[in-house]
Amino acid sequence: MTTLPASTRNKLGLVIDLDTCVGCHACVISCKGWNTENYGAPLADMDAYGAAPEGTFLNRVHTFEITRDNAPPMVVHFPKSCLHCEDAPCVTVCPTGASYKRAEDGIVLVSETDCIGCGLCAWACPYGAREMDGAERVMKKCTLCVDRIYNENLPAEDREPACVRTCPAGARHFGDLGDPQSDVSRLVAERGGVDLMPEQGTRPVNKYLPPRARDALEAPDLASLCDPSGDQATGFLGWLDRALERL
Amino acid sequence: MHPAPSLILFTVLSGLGFGLLVWLGVGLRAPTGLAAFILFGLGYGLAGVGLIAAAFHLGHPERALKAMTQWRTSWLSREAVLAAAALIIMAPHAAGSVFRATPLPVFGALGAALALATIIATAMIYAQIRAVPRWHHWSTPPVFVLAALAGGAVLAAQLTLAAWLMAGLGLAMALHWREGDRRLAASRSDVGTATGLGGLGQVRLLEPPHSGRNYLLREMVHVVGRKHAVKLRLIALGLGAVLPAALLLLPAGYAIIAFALSAHLAGMLAQRWLFFAEAEHVVGFYYGKR
Numbered sequence: 001m002t003t004l005p006a007s008t009r010n011k012l013g014l015v016i017d018l019d020t021c022v023g024c025h026a027c028v029i030s031c032k033g034w035n036t037e038n039y040g041a042p043l044a045d046m047d048a049y050g051a052a053p054e055g056t057f058l059n060r061v062h063t064f065e066i067t068r069d070n071a072p073p074m075v076v077h078f079p080k081s082c083l084h085c086e087d088a089p090c091v092t093v094c095p096t097g098a099s100y101k102r103a104e105d106g107i108v109l110v111s112e113t114d115c116i117g118c119g120l121c122a123w124a125c126p127y128g129a130r131e132m133d134g135a136e137r138v139m140k141k142c143t144l145c146v147d148r149i150y151n152e153n154l155p156a157e158d159r160e161p162a163c164v165r166t167c168p169a170g171a172r173h174f175g176d177l178g179d180p181q182s183d184v185s186r187l188v189a190e191r192g193g194v195d196l197m198p199e200q201g202t203r204p205v206n207k208y209l210p211p212r213a214r215d216a217l218e219a220p221d222l223a224s225l226c227d228p229s230g231d232q233a234t235g236f237l238g239w240l241d242r243a244l245e246r247l
Numbered sequence: 248m249h250p251a252p253s254l255i256l257f258t259v260l261s262g263l264g265f266g267l268l269v270w271l272g273v274g275l276r277a278p279t280g281l282a283a284f285i286l287f288g289l290g291y292g293l294a295g296v297g298l299i300a301a302a303f304h305l306g307h308p309e310r311a312l313k314a315m316t317q318w319r320t321s322w323l324s325r326e327a328v329l330a331a332a333a334l335i336i337m338a339p340h341a342a343g344s345v346f347r348a349t350p351l352p353v354f355g356a357l358g359a360a361l362a363l364a365t366i367i368a369t370a371m372i373y374a375q376i377r378a379v380p381r382w383h384h385w386s387t388p389p390v391f392v393l394a395a396l397a398g399g400a401v402l403a404a405q406l407t408l409a410a411w412l413m414a415g416l417g418l419a420m421a422l423h424w425r426e427g428d429r430r431l432a433a434s435r436s437d438v439g440t441a442t443g444l445g446g447l448g449q450v451r452l453l454e455p456p457h458s459g460r461n462y463l464l465r466e467m468v469h470v471v472g473r474k475h476a477v478k479l480r481l482i483a484l485g486l487g488a489v490l491p492a493a494l495l496l497l498p499a500g501y502a503i504i505a506f507a508l509s510a511h512l513a514g515m516l517a518q519r520w521l522f523f524a525e526a527e528h529v530v531g532f533y534y535g536k537r
Contacts, residue, residue, distance in 0.1 A: 068447060
């Protein structure tokens with residue numbers, strides 16, 4: 001059913017700490033591993049040993065550079081996966097009912113036996129969270145590891161998404177963002193967590209914690225010490241500079 | 248967006264077919280016998296060929312019937328339902344005209360309304376997508392509707408009407424381009440909002456997530472096709488609307504109609520190609536591309 005639930009009992013989602021992420025891509029690999037071996041169609045690699053390999057991933061890490069005024073540039077690693085939006089545009093456009101948002105926990109899922117592979121949901125998603133599998137021709141997306149988080153066959157500490165479980169830096173957090181008292185909700189409040197592209201009106205559940213303010217270095221402008229220009233040159237070089245200038 | 252040939256053919260041919268069925272349904276032209284057979288055959292044929300072309304775009308065409316179920320929220324589902332309903336409701340009118348020389352105006356009018364609704368639904372599939380700002384605007388549906396009605400009117404040999412509709416189509420295309428060029432900026436999305444880092448300074452992609460290509464880039468970040476955008480716009484406008492409009496005002500003849508129709512079709516293929524190739528998806532911000 002592609003009608004979005006009016007409200008969901010829980011809002012399960014991720015909180016991603018852009019201050020802590022070291023860009024190791026371990027979450028990308030553990031996600032691919034778990035979701036290839038478990039629920040749903042495996043995540044295909046096409047032409048894996050050929051000239052132009054490409055594959056289906058539910059989570060990818062981009063790296064951005066921020067140029068700041070009067071401060072050194074900053075590098076930010078940026079993992080991106082489905083944000084399990086409250087107003088998920090990918091769900092309502094689905095013609096078959098394959099895409100749906102669960103009323104109990106807000107997870108957005110695809111029923112792969114109903115998906116006709118039209119790709120309209122991937123067009124509707126502003127974040128690029130959905131990818132058509134190259135081999136199965138059905139839409140793949142983050143399931144929030146729905147087959148782990150409720151799985152009583154796993155030890156309690158493993159009942160969280162594979163990306164969160166594997167992150168060596170502790171940059172990924174999983175919990176109920178609908179409960180203001182939950183650890184993740186308090187973390188978002190404390191650190192000023194933000195929505196991605198709020199102007200797209202999707203109301204994402206996942207939040208991103210911006211990088212903390214860096215220490216400011218009380219130092220002279222080091223770049224000018226490297227200045228190779230001959231403005232202050234004296235002696236022979238100064239004379240040569242002036243002489244060449246006059247020519 | 249990737250200009251998939253299957254989608255370009257589907258929207259152009261199917262639009263033309265349903266446009267013709269609109270005019271046959273409202274009875275502006277009420278052919279009987281062989282003429283009706285040819286005209287209704289064309290209408291059904293074009294609409295059908297378009298639908299088959301669209302099925303080639305699917306990963307699992309064998310499940311296509313499931314697309315009829317979610318008409319409450321999905322314009323794609325509404326399009327499928329309306330297309331099927333239009334073709335079924337129009338059938339008694341078509342059969343009556345062909346075999347009994349008795350058009351059935353009630354079925355015709357109802358079928359025409361459904362055919363028009365189908366064309367609008369096709370346009371809404373694109374116009375609803377907020378992540379593609381160029382499409383997400385009221386100027387998108389008029390292009391689809393006028394293109395279908397103008398082409399359909401040529402096929403139905405309603406030449407004066409067709410000439411006016413062609414003029415309207417030209418205006419609608421120009422308006423869609425003029426507004427479209429401003430839509431990305433008007434969406435307020437940029438790499439700063441996409442990453443949530445815009446408040447800290449100028450954001451740019453330093454390293455993409457992988458060295459190869461992926462589905463998202465292939466499907467939604469098509470930058471090659473925009474190189475000749477201005478020339479293609481002139482071709483689309485000239486061949487698709489202006490030339491046919493001028494030709495249709497000349498004294499009527501089969502040669503003129505055929506020439507006007509081929510020019511219009513060539514122009515519409517260019518327009519539809521640009522419609523996809525020029526459309527920027529906001530996911531491009533994550534890849535440093537538009």
